[in-house]
Amino acid sequence: xxxxxxxxxxxxxxxxxxxxxxxxxxxxxxxxxxxxxxxxxxxxxxxxxxxxxxxxxxxxxxxxxxxxxxxxxxxxxxxxxxxxxxxxxxxxxxxxxxxxxxxxxxxxxxx
Amino acid sequence: xxxxxxxxxxxxxxxxxxxxxxxxxxxxxxxxxxxxxxxxxxxxxxxxxxxxxxxxxxxxxxxxxxxxxxxxxxxxxxxxxxxxxxxxxxxxxxxxxxxxxxxxxxxxxxxxx
Numbered sequence: 001x002x003x004x005x006x007x008x009x010x011x012x013x014x015x016x017x018x019x020x021x022x023x024x025x026x027x028x029x030x031x032x033x034x035x036x037x038x039x040x041x042x043x044x045x046x047x048x049x050x051x052x053x054x055x056x057x058x059x060x061x062x063x064x065x066x067x068x069x070x071x072x073x074x075x076x077x078x079x080x081x082x083x084x085x086x087x088x089x090x091x092x093x094x095x096x097x098x099x100x101x102x103x104x105x106x107x108x109x110x111x
Numbered sequence: 112x113x114x115x116x117x118x119x120x121x122x123x124x125x126x127x128x129x130x131x132x133x134x135x136x137x138x139x140x141x142x143x144x145x146x147x148x149x150x151x152x153x154x155x156x157x158x159x160x161x162x163x164x165x166x167x168x169x170x171x172x173x174x175x176x177x178x179x180x181x182x183x184x185x186x187x188x189x190x191x192x193x194x195x196x197x198x199x200x201x202x203x204x205x206x207x208x209x210x211x212x213x214x215x216x217x218x219x220x221x222x223x224x
Contacts, residue, residue, distance in 0.1 A: 102154030
């Protein structure tokens with residue numbers, strides 16, 4: 001079955017540490033996206049990538065970094081520069097004329 | 112800048128009635144409008160897509176309309192059931208896989224038995 005996998009489901013970190021969230025897809029999609037969702041809020045776009053080795057900032061990229069070395073993978077690093085990193089992070093992918101497929105998210109808690 | 116607004120944060124509807132959710136967008140001319148459903152703690156799931164040249168699209172108890180003049184899409188759930196309770200998100204788009212894709216703020220729908 002094709003799909004998009006985010007791991008881990010829950011992640012806990014101390015303030016000041018960088019942390020990397022994993023996102024892998026086997027849908028052969030070219031484009032991948034990272035969103036952040038805070039309680040009771042909508043999705044806000046962090047970064048997106050339309051093709052391997054290329055990515056663009058979304059609306060709230062500050063304090064985050066990404067890489068796209070392989071088509072299947074789009075990891076997100078939450079750096080210590082991110083002021084309020086505690087949130088629910090969602091990864092998604094899409095191909096030509098295809099709606100977004102989402103993973104089930106990673107809930108990051110930084111204390 | 113582009114703005115996508117959904118009518119209300121929360122909507123309570125009596126079971127069996129029709130729920131109507133609104134999505135308005137500005138500074139944008141999308142070719143498609145998508146609707147997604149999100150359950151708590153899960154990723155959104157695609158429900159329906161409507162093209163700019165389509166007035167209406169149906170799927171079982173769901174109906175979507177798209178008015179490019181008003182820059183608005185309406186999402187209807189007829190004969191609503193408690194299992195329809197979720198957050199619903201809209202997302203206008205012009206080119207799949209080739210653009211920044213942003214979502215509306217979402218409407219949390221609760222169907223009251």
